[in-house]
Amino acid sequence: MRPDTLRAIARRNDYALPDDLESLYRFRDFAHFIEVWILTTNALRTADDFRQVVTDYAAEAASHGAIYLEGIFSPAERVARGVEWDEIFAGYCDGAQEARELHGVEVRLTPDIFRGATAEQAEQVVRHSARYRERGVVAVGLGGLEAEFPPEAYEEAFRLAGSLGLGSVPHAGEAAGPASVRGALEALGADRLRHGIRSVEDPGLVTEIAGRGTVFDVCPLSNLRTGVVRSLGEHPLPRLVAAGVRCSISTDDPAMFDTDLTRDYAAAASLGVSPRAAFEAGLAGALCDDETRARLRQVGDAFPWDR
Numbered sequence: 050m051r052p053d054t055l056r057a058i059a060r061r062n063d064y065a066l067p068d069d070l071e072s073l074y075r076f077r078d079f080a081h082f083i084e085v086w087i088l089t090t091n092a093l094r095t096a097d098d099f100r101q102v103v104t105d106y107a108a109e110a111a112s113h114g115a116i117y118l119e120g121i122f123s124p125a126e127r128v129a130r131g132v133e134w135d136e137i138f139a140g141y142c143d144g145a146q147e148a149r150e151l152h153g154v155e156v157r158l159t160p161d162i163f164r165g166a167t168a169e170q171a172e173q174v175v176r177h178s179a180r181y182r183e184r185g186v187v188a189v190g191l192g193g194l195e196a197e198f199p200p201e202a203y204e205e206a207f208r209l210a211g212s213l214g215l216g217s218v219p220h221a222g223e224a225a226g227p228a229s230v231r232g233a234l235e236a237l238g239a240d241r242l243r244h245g246i247r248s249v250e251d252p253g254l255v256t257e258i259a260g261r262g263t264v265f266d267v268c269p270l271s272n273l274r275t276g277v278v279r280s281l282g283e284h285p286l287p288r289l290v291a292a293g294v295r296c297s298i299s300t301d302d303p304a305m306f307d308t309d310l311t312r313d314y315a316a317a318a319s320l321g322v323s324p325r326a327a328f329e330a331g332l333a334g335a336l337c338d339d340e341t342r343a344r345l346r347q348v349g350d351a352f353p354w355d356r
Contacts, residue, residue, distance in 0.1 A: 050089070051304045054105055059092040066092060074305045079224045079275045083194060086305065087126065094132060096140030103144025107154040109303075113310035115154055117335065117345055119218070120145075121190055121243075123161040124177065125170045134177045142184035157337055159218050161190040162206060164198035171206035179213035187336040188216030190243065191233070195224040200232035207237040216240040216336045222265075223277055227251035230258075239263065241334040246272060248294075249285040259293035264334030269316040270308040271301035286320045296322060297331035325354040 050058070052070040059066045066089065067073055073089075076082045093099060103120065110118055124137045138160075145156035160178050162171045178186045189210045191203055200219060207217050221233035223244035230248050233239045245265035248254050258265075267286055272278045278285070289296055298317045303309050314324055328349050335342060 050102055050105070051109075054101070055089055055092060055304075058098050058101065062092055062094045062098070064092040064094070074307065076275055076305075079277065080194065082275050082302075082305065086302065089305075090123070090126070091130060093127060096136045096143065099137055099140025100144040100147065103141055103156060104147045104151060106303075107144075107148030107152045107156060110310060111152040111154050115310055116348055117155045117157075117331075117337065117341070118148075119157045119159050119187065119336065121159055121161050121192065123163050123192065125166050125174050126163055128173075129170075134173070138177055138181045138184075138186070142181055142186070145185045155337070155341060157185050157187045157335075159188040159190045159216075159336075160186065161192040161220075162203055164191065164193035164195065166203075168205065171203055172209060175206050175210045175213065175215065178210070178215055182214060186215070188218045188240065190217075191219035191221075191237065192243075193220075195220060195229055199225075200229060201236045204236040211238060218243060218266075218336070220244055222247040223272070223275075227254050230254060234258075234261075234263070240336065241266065243299075244268065244272070244277075245294075246277070246285045246289065249288050252292075255289065255292045255294060262295065262333070264295045264297055264330050265289065266299045266334070267296045267317070268299045268301035268306075268313065269320065270313050271306045274306045274308075281316060281319070284320055286317060286322060290322055290326075295330040295333055296327070297334055298322065298327040323354075325349075328352075 073085055122141055127137050148154045148156045160174055162174045175189055178189050217237050217239045218241050219233045219237050219239055220243040222230040226247045227250050241264045243266045269284055273281055298313050300308050300313050332345055
């Protein structure tokens, strides 16, 4: 949510926010980002709020050329604050439908289990996600305080997700190192990893990931602004690509990190990753149906990449 949208939602829900959100979005570190993320997302209360989040972002993403998104939301935290599960899921799924109708963007949804969630909360995320598979929910993720909550604690929830036909797309290798990545791959059966960049601390792991063909969703400017990397020039993306790891390019939380798709793609290009290579990696990792994948492939093949 861009600040003006967030302010409007907060006003209609009578939720107090600091006046200067832009300053609030200057993060000290990853933990501070999580603190601010919880503060701001608590403004979301109704199905219409959740719908608006999707359609507004789809409009923004479309303006940068996006045609397909896999978006993340964190339902259990909203439920813990009194919102009903179906209010949340129906709102996001309505937004995905509206995004297609209004902006021509295909949106699939990958609800997160937040790190620190109880086993019951994690199971509920999975079961409600499965109920909405026909409306575009394709996978379950794991997000939040990575260094404090290793992935192995959520193995049962992700095993259940797989049995119900949902993919696995956890965050790992951002605020914690190779052990977190291995846990996501082995305990959670990750189909794709959000971030994954700290795999470079273990060359053997990088070789294994390249061999598996696991796609990383890399967010260069987010990593810079949370302090995961000290400078863009030190970002591990070129080393991962050189080792054969397929890396798509994403924005993470674009409003909070003062970025957008164009800027993150430009950052990746400055590190040697072309837009076409990022598109190909994204297509390889996408969890969409075969018909959608074929259409995306046609778009990629027809696009004048060298223009």
